[in-house]
Amino acid sequence: MPQSKNTIRLAADLQTDSIVDGPGLRTVIWTQGCSHHCKGCQNPQTWDFNGGGEVPIKDVLEAIDELEYQNGITFSGGDPMFQPEACTKIAKYCKDKGYNIWVYTGFTYEEIIKMSKTKKIYKEFLKYIDVLIDGRFVLKERDTNILFRGSTNQRLIDVPKTLSSDEIVLFDESKYLEEKNKVTRKTYV
Numbered sequence: 449m450p451q452s453k454n455t456i457r458l459a460a461d462l463q464t465d466s467i468v469d470g471p472g473l474r475t476v477i478w479t480q481g482c483s484h485h486c487k488g489c490q491n492p493q494t495w496d497f498n499g500g501g502e503v504p505i506k507d508v509l510e511a512i513d514e515l516e517y518q519n520g521i522t523f524s525g526g527d528p529m530f531q532p533e534a535c536t537k538i539a540k541y542c543k544d545k546g547y548n549i550w551v552y553t554g555f556t557y558e559e560i561i562k563m564s565k566t567k568k569i570y571k572e573f574l575k576y577i578d579v580l581i582d583g584r585f586v587l588k589e590r591d592t593n594i595l596f597r598g599s600t601n602q603r604l605i606d607v608p609k610t611l612s613s614d615e616i617v618l619f620d621e622s623k624y625l626e627e628k629n630k631v632t633r634k635t636y637v
């Protein structure tokens with residue numbers, strides 16, 4: 449069924465306090481719909497484009513207004529790139545409220561840039577994203593020791609730096625881990 453411009457199809461309610469979908473305490477927006485069908489996907493129930501539920505975007509924004517103690521917002525799914533208009537509206541709202549934005553997608557960054565040549569909204573969505581975790585989940589490259597992603601082909605891309613330099617710049621994992629260790633030491637010393 450075609451979706452209204454003012455709604456987003458979600459797989460679940462917003463999930464607060466996640467510590468595995470990016471740095472800090474994060475709220476995850478679980479989008480519904482994905483055609484990548486990666487072997488070993490942990491969320492195959494999110495593939496169906498008619499599954500989940502259609503939710504007014506204003507309800508999502510109201511839920512964002514009520515968040516407490518969250519460091520950032522993560523779009524996951526499903527694949528948020530199948531609903532770029534709705535995700536862009538929500539991402540802009542979150543960004544204006546000071547949240548950093550991480551987005552998981554099965555598309556590669558290069559594929560998104562290619563898609564943006566005919567559909568400008570993709571470029572607009574990228575403008576609000578701090579880190580893009582890109583690429584399909586590849587079961588034979590699965591690694592449980594890597595940061596915030598499932599398989600080694602996936603990248604943590606620093607989107608603002610990548611957009612401004614026109615070449616892929618990765619999120620600085622070692623700096624992040626160093627900062628995290630400092631905080632942990634301060635807490636326990």
Ligand code: SF4
Nearest residue numbers: 482485486489526554
């Ligand atoms: S892109 Fe993500 S949600 Fe889609 S099939 Fe692959 S792992 Fe599952």
